[in-house]
Amino acid sequence: MEKIRFGIIGLGNQGCNYLFKNFEEGKIENGVVTAVCDVNPVKIENVKERTTNKELVYFDDYKKMLDSGLVDAVLVETPHYQHPEIVIECLNRGINVISDKPAGVYTKQVREMNEVASKSKAKFAVLFNQRTNCVYRKMKEIIADGGIGEIQRVTWIITDWFRTQQYYDSGSWRATWAGEGGGVLINQCPHQIDLIQWVVGMMPKKVNGFCHYGKWHDIEVEDDVTAYFEYENGATGVFITTTGEAPGTNRFEVSGTKGKLLCENGKLFWHKNTQDSKEFSNNPENKFGGGKLIGEVVEVETDGQNPQHAGIINNFANALLGIEDLFVDGKEGIRGVELMNAIELSGWKGGAPVTIPVDEEEYLKELNARKAKSRLKVVNDNSVADTSGTFGTVTK
Numbered sequence: 001m002e003k004i005r006f007g008i009i010g011l012g013n014q015g016c017n018y019l020f021k022n023f024e025e026g027k028i029e030n031g032v033v034t035a036v037c038d039v040n041p042v043k044i045e046n047v048k049e050r051t052t053n054k055e056l057v058y059f060d061d062y063k064k065m066l067d068s069g070l071v072d073a074v075l076v077e078t079p080h081y082q083h084p085e086i087v088i089e090c091l092n093r094g095i096n097v098i099s100d101k102p103a104g105v106y107t108k109q110v111r112e113m114n115e116v117a118s119k120s121k122a123k124f125a126v127l128f129n130q131r132t133n134c135v136y137r138k139m140k141e142i143i144a145d146g147g148i149g150e151i152q153r154v155t156w157i158i159t160d161w162f163r164t165q166q167y168y169d170s171g172s173w174r175a176t177w178a179g180e181g182g183g184v185l186i187n188q189c190p191h192q193i194d195l196i197q198w199v200v201g202m203m204p205k206k207v208n209g210f211c212h213y214g215k216w217h218d219i220e221v222e223d224d225v226t227a228y229f230e231y232e233n234g235a236t237g238v239f240i241t242t243t244g245e246a247p248g249t250n251r252f253e254v255s256g257t258k259g260k261l262l263c264e265n266g267k268l269f270w271h272k273n274t275q276d277s278k279e280f281s282n283n284p285e286n287k288f289g290g291g292k293l294i295g296e297v298v299e300v301e302t303d304g305q306n307p308q309h310a311g312i313i314n315n316f317a318n319a320l321l322g323i324e325d326l327f328v329d330g331k332e333g334i335r336g337v338e339l340m341n342a343i344e345l346s347g348w349k350g351g352a353p354v355t356i357p358v359d360e361e362e363y364l365k366e367l368n369a370r371k372a373k374s375r376l377k378v379v380n381d382n383s384v385a386d387t388s389g390t391f392g393t394v395t396k
Helices: 013-024 041-050 062-066 080-092 107-119 134-144 190-198 277-282 308-320 330-348 360-372
Strands: 004-009 031-037 057-059 073-076 096-099 124-126 151-158 206-213 222-230 236-242 250-256 259-264 267-273 294-299
Touching: 004 013, 004 062, 004 308, 013 031, 013 041, 013 308, 031 062, 031 308, 041 057, 057 062, 062 080, 073 080, 073 308, 080 096, 080 107, 096 308, 096 330, 107 330, 107 360, 124 330, 134 190, 134 250, 134 259, 134 267, 151 190, 190 236, 190 330, 206 330, 222 330, 330 360
Parallel strands: 004 031, 004 073, 031 057, 073 096, 096 124, 151 236
Antiparallel strands: 151 250, 206 222, 222 236, 250 259, 259 267, 267 294
């Protein structure tokens, strides 16, 4: 079978350590890398030293790579602001594309990208590799099937990715409004922000975000966040994250009228009620307490599969070949960006409530004001770090 020819744009930590490496190790069954691109010649040389692929073609201009005829699909691994621009260039040429997370920095640019995607014949995905995790897939399945009844509360404490000052100083774009567009929300948390709406199956309608900027590090963006959510059905939620805490926690809990799901340490537990709590409460025979409601607790069995980046890329290649359906529609990426923007905008307003959908013009105005004052960092951008083992527990 003919393989899909992939190009990679951006050869930093993610582009080399997770994507290029998957191809080199033969993990992409129906795909092969035929071209790579980076504006930094040092990173091009780094790939040349790593690879045994003598036919690989190198570019320092991504548009030239797109016009070369060497690629059927592209993986975008550049700084966040550039994701929509490059995706649009691909889609306008009919080239299939996977963007790394997040889909963009602000919803206005992501919405424009989605409009182009809707008109293009090319396929578009976002690299939401955490959606491949068997635990999160099972949580989504149980909730969608009504296993825990009506959702009442959503809580995620995700604080187990401690970062050092050296980490933030390792790139000129890191932890700046101008270069990255945010901090822990837009860099570490896009997967969790995506999952908290994908797994639960609904978006909050109102958000209060309490953000601390440079609380634990010498940076200008947020490194400590607590957000409060309100949903259309009356449910509430809390999302807590930071890069300044050790040891950290990764605990995702969704409660409903029929029980709750608890995901922690790579395991999923299902607390089952003996009956729906609303029905129990409205029964006049049940005068006191909820002891009779408490049922069994079971560790949920999953299929054990967690293919991560390779899973998304394999699915994408197979979807292009007509072997299977596309797992992640790239247009879904706007939901996580919308939620991140709502938290950030509320944080800028001192925690005042922000409704979803976010006022795109207001957000962009506030972001641009911060970009205008963003400080320039002069650091060595040539290094490519091995970031394996820096992402906490296996459920991340």
